[in-house]
Amino acid sequence: MANLFEQLLARETVFRDRNYITPHYTPDKLLFREQQIQKMTEILAGLLNGKRADNLFIYGKVGTGKTASARHVLSHLLDFAGQKNAQVSGTYVNCRNHNSKYRVLSKIVKDFYPEHNFMGYSAAFIYEKLLGFAGEGRGIVLVLDEVDKVKDVDELIYGLSRANDELRKGSLCILGISNNVMFKDDLDPRTKSSLCQQEMVFPAYNAEELKSILSERAKLAFNEGCVDEAAVSLAAAFAAQESGDARKAVMLLMRAGELADKKGLARVSEEEVRRAKRLVEEEIILNMVLTLPQQEQLVLYAIAGLTLERPPLKTLTGETEEGVLYSGEVYDTYVKIAKKFKETVVSSRWYRECISQLEMYGLILTTQSGKGVKGQTRFIKLGYDAKKIKEAIEKGLTA
């Protein structure tokens, strides 16, 4: 009998190298971002001559190439500084994984002093360490990706920008990135003016741009003739329709390729892209749920739990509607759950804001009842499959 591995590897596949069509892969050339990359380069260039660089804030929807562009520019900067022996250092922090001032600072100094262990040191000590590193005359770039995820972001930015006033030699430049287009308006005015010395919006890609991006990736990732052009166009169109999200486009084509392999097909056609759409949308939503702040997750968890228990509701007009909840009962359930998880319970005012946030993300829909005897009530309805959302949050909470 043939060897198991030989069999597996000999199996027909549409992929030449699947890695190129995963969202983790960053291409060397980023199409349609020349302008943004140019501007970033101009802002940072002064560092190479020992000058200070303005802080820069980049924002735009998910999948518009912010992370890829910033990493691209940072790596070019550091390469060139290395060649020229310029005193420039920089590091990239994904604040989703380092979501407090302390964690961000720890991550940064660990990158600059890889041989040291800063576990358990105070924030003040770590901050001084960073100042010391810059103070030796270095121009430092800190890319803080998804900076809106930092709980005490005002303190972080304030602390880092104050550093420049204290330094006689060397400097810090913050390059903050956010997927949340509203984020900068929530910042303390002082933080906002220092973080946003320069700012840049990344626009969503249109279908045509996404098609070019995908075609480039498909050439690397798939065997010749294994992807229909119509499949690429459809993936681009789906991704453009909602948000112009390149990550979604890439994931659609990747999952479509996997489906083709599973079915033993020689080519990826529109049909696989259509089927991949459901899978990918689910992945994106569950991923979004898991990156919500804990309290919002608990509120969503309460909504999902109640939706599963609840028989369809009769509305005043006699129609029945499924999974419609009263805002008040959701709050009561949330309070019980928060206590169970020993989380602090938030006020009802905050709860209303949280509901608005969840609605903005498209995770729930709300409607206001007409003015009645009891005043106005808000109805809440979950936007996605309750069981899947509940399971995802449970997994995250116990992880």
Ligand SMILES: Nc1ncnc2c1ncn2[C@@H]1O[C@H](COP(=O)(O)OP(=O)(O)O)[C@@H](O)[C@H]1O
């Ligand atoms: N202009 C582009 N050309 C090629 N690939 C791109 C481009 N923009 C984004 N991508 C790819 O799309 C995915 C999402 O991009 P990313 O930079 O992570 O977006 P954001 O940080 O804005 O959410 C990544 O896999 C990235 O490589």
Ligand SMILES: [Mg+2]
């Ligand atoms: Mg990003």
